[in-house]
Amino acid sequence: MITPRAGSVVFQNIKKQFGSFTAIHDLSLTIEPGQLVTLLGPSGCGKTTTLRMLAGLEHPTSGKILIGGKDVTMLPANERDVSMVFQSYALFPHMSSLDNVAYGLESSGLKKKEARERAEEGLKLVGLGGMGGRLPAELSGGQQQRVAVARALVLEPQVLLLDEPLSNLDARLRRQVRTEIRDLQQRLGFTAVYVTHDQDEALAVSDRIVIMKDGVIAQEGSPRDLYEAPASAFIADFMGEANVVPCDVISVEGADATIRIGALEHRVPSRNAKPGPAKLAVRPNSITLEPASGAAFPGQITHAAYLGDHVEYEVETSTGRLFVVDPAVERALAPATEVAVGFKGRGIAIING
Known part of the structure; x- marks a missing residue:
């Protein structure tokens, strides 16, 4: 049975510079095990940079990142016990859905038979049981995204990272898949960090929302708190439009x-x-x-x-x-x-x- 191990995430006074440009200014944030926390904000606010630092694809200029209590600040991506679902799905087009899901398991040293059994279980978990033989091109956009989610979950990470996972889907599919992701997260209890610029998406899936602006946290809280009690005109207008x-x-x-x-x-x-x-x-x-x-x-x-x-x-x-x-x-x-x-x-x- 696939049982992700929910880990905590802690950012301690994180700063990230690209040359003379400071993308993240002294960011501190704690995510409790089993929470789905969304990083939300306009383009250029720093949400994707924050996710990439958590994934190990970027390293902070200063500060610490802890996953499950372990300092991972300078560890490479493959030693962090996280899995990522990308905006582009990043599926191998020449491999079947089953092989795509099993790929990470086999690469980590699991025997092929066991890897494929767990991959089958992962596909069933996301509602694609019996479709393991199909190539990505034979699947809809929503089905491809489910394959990407299954591939990440079978690795049983401490933290699942989702980078704009629904942006390539049409409006109806976005609603459907976001509901499936939220139901799956609540059922399995894994920790998830979700990046989006879509306010409705953030309101629908999150335990907490962290709104970022210009590399800092503008406000964080529950979806209801942010919508009904915005701290500034920026938050009020960004969270679903408001007349100020x-x-x-x-x-x-x-x-x-x-x-x-x-x-x-x-x-x-x-x-x-x-x-x-x-x-x-x-x-x-x-x-x-x-x-x-x-x-x-x-x-x-x-x-x-x-x-x-x-x-x-x-x-x-x-x-x-x-x-x-x-x-x-x-x-x-x-x-x-x-x-x-x-x-x-x-x-x-x-x-x-």
């Missing part, structure tokens, strides 16, 4: 604060805010629109787009343009409609930066 608008905090009472935009008042979690000017992150689906004039927070629809199960609006207000997502398709509002803007109870947060 100025407001005034007019009172704070324990865990709640009352904010004002124009003449509209609304209660939100205080998040250590103090009375005075502040910024508010408002999710597009947390805004309500009602036809009205002379409203407490008036606006005018400048654009409306019907997208089947919802309508997207752009609304011009005194605080700037708002992006609104409204599921009420049966009463779609036309451009130039004067509206009263309101807020729902969730998806609204005071931000500090």
Whole structure:
């Protein structure tokens, strides 16, 4: 039976320079055994460099990396007890699926018969039992990715690394395969470090998300924490879009604060805010629109787009343009409609930066 040994991962004050350019600045991060942690961020933020250092494909300029309590900072990739699933799958095109999965086992010295038995087990684990004789070209993109996952898992690594594993798949397959990866990780309990630039993907698969920007950790936490309580305008906008608008905090009472935009008042979690000017992150689906004039927070629809199960609006207000997502398709509002803007109870947060 394939039983990956879940190991911890620790980055201690990691710095990585390429010549005069510093890609990673003093990064410290701990990943507990059995967690799936996603490194998320825009291109150039340092997430892939961090993964490559963990894999042993790059070495840090300073600091330490520990896997399962062992210092692996300067060890080569083949001595780290990790396996990697690449964006490009990296399958041998002339070898069958079974041979691709068995290749790493045979290279590590396992007898061919035992290697092939474990490879068969690995293919069954990812739902490809009986398909070991097919070449990669005879498989769909999703099936090829499952072969790559099986090849990594049969080595029973302490940590599974996944580098943009779904980026070559279409939208429907991405949803399917990400669900399969998450189910497999929870069932086997292995530690996984997952790199993506896709926010929905990160929200769907992660125990924790680490958002990186310019080589540092901008914020980390559970998917719900990052979505509902972003620490900055960058996090709010990166995690699923947000309208960032100025407001005034007019009172704070324990865990709640009352904010004002124009003449509209609304209660939100205080998040250590103090009375005075502040910024508010408002999710597009947390805004309500009602036809009205002379409203407490008036606006005018400048654009409306019907997208089947919802309508997207752009609304011009005194605080700037708002992006609104409204599921009420049966009463779609036309451009130039004067509206009263309101807020729902969730998806609204005071931000500090």
